[in-house]
Amino acid sequence: MMCENQPGTLIKLDLGSLTQAAHDAVHLLPCEIQYNGHAAVDKYFIPTIHQGASAKEVSFRGRPLKGQEIKIPAGYVGLVLEENHKPCSEEKGRTVCMKSTFLSFTQWNLETLPSADDCAVMSLMWPKISKAIHQPVDNEE
Amino acid sequence: MLSRKTCETAARPDQWVLIARDSLLELPKKPGDGTFFTRLRNPSTGEGALFLFSSCAQQLFEIKVFNEDYHSWFIGQTVQHDGRLFFATPMDALFLILYYLIKAEKEQGKFQPVDQVIVDEEFPSSHILLQCTQAVQSLHHVTEEKEIGSKKFYKYNKEKTLKWLKKKVVQTVKALKTNNVCVGSAVQSSTFIRSRQILDVTEEDYTRYAHGLISEYIPEDLSADLLKYLELPELSKPVAQPPVKKRKLSDKPVEAKEDYTLFNSTDLNKKKPSNKMTAAQKSLAKVDKSGMKNISSFFSIKSVSKK
Structure with missing residues (x-):
């Protein structure tokens, strides 16, 4: 267990990479895609998105999806982090770069209409709750 | 199918979607300062967990993951198979320090300087907790203090x-x-x-x-x-x-x-x-x-x- 993650290791977050970070459109899809890498999202997915009666709609792999735009909470920012492995220099410190930033993303459901009860929306409540847990307490007795 | 997936995953750089407090992105003012991920002892389980630390903000951030089955991301013109959503939120480092204060109370049961309390061979990064000024200044919430000369000594209460x-x-x-x-x-x-x-x-x-x-x-x-x-x-x-x-x-x-x-x-x-x-x-x-x-x-x- 310990050899898997050397506990002393620091993984640097390269803040300088922010200036080169892209502003990509981000979509959370309700299916597992067994692939990492390039895809012509702009060509085949984005153009078919349209505003339906009560939600955004799109067809993906022959399935109709219903979606909603989710805003990142104030004071927070969406980041896509990337680590480029250099197998030969693994001993040297590891670094993670910011590849892309975003302030909202589109969450897609299969059947159900998107709502405030969706897990992804609920999860965005975490920063507020976390703030209450971690902010300093009042000093007076 | 599985083996093909393995190859593709291995060939690609690793990538994560993270929602982070924007203060985390402050650029360091001093050389040597920076922001990094490291493993510290989770005060509830006593096991290692990943945290983010910004030495310029002297702030610790907790990393949590939101994970729903069968999800993937489109990011720009790419697919990311891993559909998890990570969060980096500011954390009260006093929780982590408290773990060591309680341990010291059980083992030594005496007043000690805090830098002697936070010693952890298994998690050498633990000393960064001493850089979390806000937490170190809040030690009085969880300890009795004694000041001898200019040095402060603490005991879990x-x-x-x-x-x-x-x-x-x-x-x-x-x-x-x-x-x-x-x-x-x-x-x-x-x-x-x-x-x-x-x-x-x-x-x-x-x-x-x-x-x-x-x-x-x-x-x-x-x-x-x-x-x-x-x-x-x-x-x-x-x-x-x-x-x-x-x-x-x-x-x-x-x-x-x-x-x-x-x-x-x-x-x-x-x-x-x-x-x-x-x-x-x-x-x-x-x-x-x-x-x-x-x-x-x-x-x-x-x-x-x-x-």
């Missing part, structure tokens, strides 16, 4: 700690209320239940929920003591209040079962007493513990390409 934790619970309850978090036993399964729940929710439900959240940051014994200190009855022997009981009977099976498996499957080594785990933690449970274990392995090259 349970009564003060419980008082401090109670304040944490109270401010968390407040946030749960203002943000309309459903703390009843059936959360979010349908709008019908949801609206019904709002009518049903008691002050005790809120306190219990908040206690559950705070318990993620303190050792088990202390969590049990806090439960008593908050005068919350233990869930295992519920008081026979007809309306409450009815709600529990009717609603719990819907959510509780799923909830427990969620916790147990993700937090492999740690079995928590069930009285701490209210089904009410449903909504935030998903954000919660799974990350602590998972993310560490995903930041390790081997386990990612092995999968």
Whole structure:
């Protein structure tokens, strides 16, 4: 267990990479895609998105999806982090770069209409709750 | 199929979607300062977990993961198979320091300088906790202090700690209320239940929920003591209040079962007493513990390409 993650290791977050970070459109899809890498999202997915009666709609792999735009909470920012492995220099410190930033993303459901009860929306409540847990307490007795 | 996936994953750089506090992006003012991920001891489980530390902000950030099955991302013109959503939120480092103060109290039981207390061979990065100024200045919440010469000595104090934790619970309850978090036993399964729940929710439900959240940051014994200190009855022997009981009977099976498996499957080594785990933690449970274990392995090259 310990050899898997050397506990002393620091993984640097390269803040300088922010200036080169892209502003990509981000979509959370309700299916597992067994692939990492390039895809012509702009060509085949984005153009078919349209505003339906009560939600955004799109067809993906022959399935109709219903979606909603989710805003990142104030004071927070969406980041896509990337680590480029250099197998030969693994001993040297590891670094993670910011590849892309975003302030909202589109969450897609299969059947159900998107709502405030969706897990992804609920999860965005975490920063507020976390703030209450971690902010300093009042000093007076 | 599986082997093809392995090859592709291994060939690609690793990538994660993270929602982070924007203060984390402040550029360092001094050379040597920076922001980095590192492993520290989770004060609840005593095991390693991933944290983010900004030395310019002298702030520790907790990393949690929100993980729903069968999800993937489109990011620009790319597909990311890993559909998880990570969060980096500011964390009160006093929780992590408290772990060491309690340990020192058990082992030495004397007044000590704090830099002698936070020594951890297994997690050498622990010394960064001393750089969290806000937390170090708050030591008086959980210790007795003695000043000899110019040096300060500390000793864990349970009564003060419980008082401090109670304040944490109270401010968390407040946030749960203002943000309309459903703390009843059936959360979010349908709008019908949801609206019904709002009518049903008691002050005790809120306190219990908040206690559950705070318990993620303190050792088990202390969590049990806090439960008593908050005068919350233990869930295992519920008081026979007809309306409450009815709600529990009717609603719990819907959510509780799923909830427990969620916790147990993700937090492999740690079995928590069930009285701490209210089904009410449903909504935030998903954000919660799974990350602590998972993310560490995903930041390790081997386990990612092995999968």
